[in-house]
Amino acid sequence: MLFRTRILTLILSSLIVDFVFHNLHKIKLTLVLFGLITGVYAQANDTILIKNVNVIPMDKEIVLNNQNVVIAGDKIISIEPYKREMNHISHQVIDGAGKYVMPGxxxxxxxxxxxxxxxxxxxxxxxxxxxxxxxxxxxxxxxxxxxxxxxxxxxxxxxxxxxxxxxxxxxxxxxxxxxxxxxxxxxxxxxxxxxxxxxxxxxxxxxxxxxxxxxxxxxxxxxxxxxxxxxxxxxxxxxxxxxxxxxxxxxxxxxxxxxxxxxxxxxxxxxxxxxxxxxxxxxxxxxxxxxxxxxxxxxxxxxxxxxxxxxxxxxxxxxxxxxxxxxxxxxxxxxxxxxxxxxxxxxxxxxxxxxxxxxxxxxxxxxxxxxxxxxxxxxxxxxxxxxxxxxxxxxxxxxxxxxxxxxxxxxxVSEGKHANLVLLGKNPLEDIKNTQTIEGVVLKGMWYDRNNLNTLLKEIFIK
Ligand SMILES: [Zn+2]
Incomplete structure (x- = not known):
């Protein structure tokens, strides 16, 4: 177990060093594969929790306030009301407080x-x-x-x-x-x-x-x-x-x-x-x-x-x-x-x-x-x-x-659906301009925060 933990630490730290944006999906694959090999970390390494977020599901005109949205692989596996004491084991936790998640x-x-x-x-x-x-x-x-x-x-x-x-x-x-x-x-x-x-x-x-x-x-x-x-x-x-x-x-x-x-x-x-x-x-x-x-x-x-x-x-x-x-x-x-x-x-x-x-x-x-x-x-x-x-x-x-x-x-945004989502700073149902308050995007289960998205935009200018 010690050996395994050490390897995990080693792999994780090298991954962080190597956090090259374009290899995000490969890194994730490495984590998933490692999890599969060890049989221990599969779920934790492959899970994203958007914590305490307001969900706009889009099947009807409604906002579900203060939810935890759990994504595993490329799927939404659960949406449940946020409780303070809840302690999900997740590879990535995104603070959704005051924000809105909706389909991309x-x-x-x-x-x-x-x-x-x-x-x-x-x-x-x-x-x-x-x-x-x-x-x-x-x-x-x-x-x-x-x-x-x-x-x-x-x-x-x-x-x-x-x-x-x-x-x-x-x-x-x-x-x-x-x-x-x-x-x-x-x-x-x-x-x-x-x-x-x-x-x-x-x-x-x-x-x-x-x-x-x-x-x-x-x-x-x-x-x-x-x-x-x-x-x-x-x-x-x-x-x-x-x-x-x-x-x-x-x-x-x-x-x-x-x-x-x-x-x-x-x-x-x-x-x-x-x-x-x-x-x-x-x-x-x-x-x-x-x-x-x-x-x-x-x-x-x-x-x-x-x-x-x-x-x-x-x-x-x-x-x-x-x-x-x-x-x-x-x-x-x-x-x-x-x-x-x-x-x-x-x-x-x-x-x-x-x-x-x-x-x-x-x-x-x-x-x-x-x-x-x-x-x-x-x-x-x-x-x-x-x-x-x-x-x-x-x-x-x-x-x-x-x-x-x-x-x-x-x-x-619903259980079993693919995680293709956008996280907004403000409620788009109140003002459509708020679709422009993009704080992050989930594309096929991959999380891109605002910095990642800015990097994508900056790359446009690189010849
Ligand atoms: Zn055309």
């Missing part, structure tokens, strides 16, 4: 835009911002998102729980029935989680995509089919960008409250999820207005853009400034037109929420819409629409879990 956030419309930065850069930004689940929305030809997803899930790669669509498909990729069949076969073989349509298709091809995908068990998602009645688009599992409804509906329909009420009922009944992505539209509007454009560099997140991206987007090479700004359509200037759309989109988003249409939070990570930070900006826009903090948080936790078919293990 979901970025449901992510893109890896620039090869130069590498995706690890984005993963650091996302996790540092409390994002523990990501749905990637396209695979460009220089990428392999299935490999990224699989290496994350095997624990070989640092990153949030990851899901991916296949290639960004437009009408050039899907001209014929044969194209539809071969693309769906490709999705099946490669093992993407979703097939994303990003363009209007000929009706016969679109219908074939849906039918063949269903046959093969491939889930179809995407932008709306703007040239067809709403019902056609609602056959997809989810629709990206509330902006799409601006184009599916006519000007008259957009201003007809009875029509909109019926359309929303139709969306609700269809069971399709909607991802508003308001923040990216706001960014485009800001590009068209010299006053707001010049201030884009003032946001905290701008410093985390790749220097080459910043240079491009913060110049008149920016395609929205170059090609859209100042253009007139039907006598209306682009800025005025888009501002009008945005106002309508916010009203429509609120109507969707009021009708309990399942919404999900996503930002489109594009230009000044910087991964991680942009999700909290999206929360702000949803707040501006009039959604309650609980509705917004639902769209980032339990609703995505149901959508991704991971509800058995994700989306709420």
């Amino acid at each position: 956030f979901s970025e449901m419309h992510y893109h890896w835009r620039n090869k130069q930065g590498g995706i690890d850069r984005d993963f650091k930004l996302l996790v540092a911002n409390g994002v523990t689940t990501v749905r990637n929305m396209a695979e460009y030809n220089w990428q392999n998102h299935v490999a990224i997803r699989d290496s994350i899930s095997k624990g070989e790669k640092f990153g949030p729980n990851y899901y991916t669509a296949g290639p960004y498909l437009n009408s050039n990729d899907l001209k014929t029935i044969e194209d539809a069949i071969s693309i769906i076969n490709n999705h099946k073989i490669k093992g993407y989680d979703y097939l994303k349509l990003a363009d209007n298709l000929p009706k016969d091809v679109y219908l074939k995509v849906l039918e063949e995908a269903q046959k093969q068990g491939v889930v179809v998602i995407g932008h709306a089919q703007r040239g067809m009645p709403l019902e056609m688009s609602l056959r997809m599992r989810s629709i990206e960008h509330v902006e799409e409804f601006v184009y599916v509906f006519s000007h008259t329909q957009r201003n007809d409250s009875l029509f909109l009420k019926q359309a929303i009922e139709q969306i609700k009944v269809s069971g399709s999820n909607i991802v508003p992505t308001l923040v990216v539209f706001d960014f485009i509007v800001k590009c068209l207005d010299d006053q707001t454009f010049i201030k884009l560099n003032e946001s905290e997140s701008a410093q985390y853009m790749l220097p080459s991206d910043f240079k491009y987007w913060y110049s008149d090479e920016n395609p929205y400034r170059k090609n859209l700004k100042g253009t007139i359509r039907n006598g209306v200037d682009a800025l005025t037109r888009l501002e009008g759309y945005f106002k309508w989109m916010k009203t429509f988003t609120k109507m969707l929420a009021d009708a309990d249409v399942p919404l999900m939070t996503g930002s489109d990570t594009f230009g000044f819409v910087v991964p991680g930070f942009s999700l909290h900006e999206e929360f702000q826009f949803l707040d501006e629409c009039g959604l309650t903090p609980f509705e917004i948080l639902k769209a980032s936790t339990i609703t995505p879990a149901r959508y991704l078919n991971t509800i058995a293990t994700e989306g709420t």
Whole structure:
């Protein structure tokens, strides 16, 4: 026993010395393995106790005050009221007094835009911002998102729980029935989680995509089919960008409250999820207005853009400034037109929420819409629409879990669920801005305190 204790001391002290941040998961594995070998320390070495914390479980709008949350491995094994005399044997004890623990956030419309930065850069930004689940929305030809997803899930790669669509498909990729069949076969073989349509298709091809995908068990998602009645688009599992409804509906329909009420009922009944992505539209509007454009560099997140991206987007090479700004359509200037759309989109988003249409939070990570930070900006826009903090948080936790078919293990803080959590200094149900008071993140059972998260952010600047 003495020998064993000495070895444990030795291993522990060498571990502390070697506490290299990126090897956290390996260190934990070492501890677990050591515990398994000795048969003594397995539980203690692999357990995290978040002590005396307020739990926001997210299965209903409630705060469970003063709880002990015990995590073993990657799972929450118990949640029980905190008692002073309680003495859990835990590898790590986190003081949760006065703080709030809730499920990690979901970025449901992510893109890896620039090869130069590498995706690890984005993963650091996302996790540092409390994002523990990501749905990637396209695979460009220089990428392999299935490999990224699989290496994350095997624990070989640092990153949030990851899901991916296949290639960004437009009408050039899907001209014929044969194209539809071969693309769906490709999705099946490669093992993407979703097939994303990003363009209007000929009706016969679109219908074939849906039918063949269903046959093969491939889930179809995407932008709306703007040239067809709403019902056609609602056959997809989810629709990206509330902006799409601006184009599916006519000007008259957009201003007809009875029509909109019926359309929303139709969306609700269809069971399709909607991802508003308001923040990216706001960014485009800001590009068209010299006053707001010049201030884009003032946001905290701008410093985390790749220097080459910043240079491009913060110049008149920016395609929205170059090609859209100042253009007139039907006598209306682009800025005025888009501002009008945005106002309508916010009203429509609120109507969707009021009708309990399942919404999900996503930002489109594009230009000044910087991964991680942009999700909290999206929360702000949803707040501006009039959604309650609980509705917004639902769209980032339990609703995505149901959508991704991971509800058995994700989306709420509850016994048996995976430990993908965020610890906040202030209650987000009182003010959605409090999602930004991040004190720590638990990703797959690994605890990252504020210093660890700051390290991730600092690493962005290391070349
Ligand atoms: Zn997208």
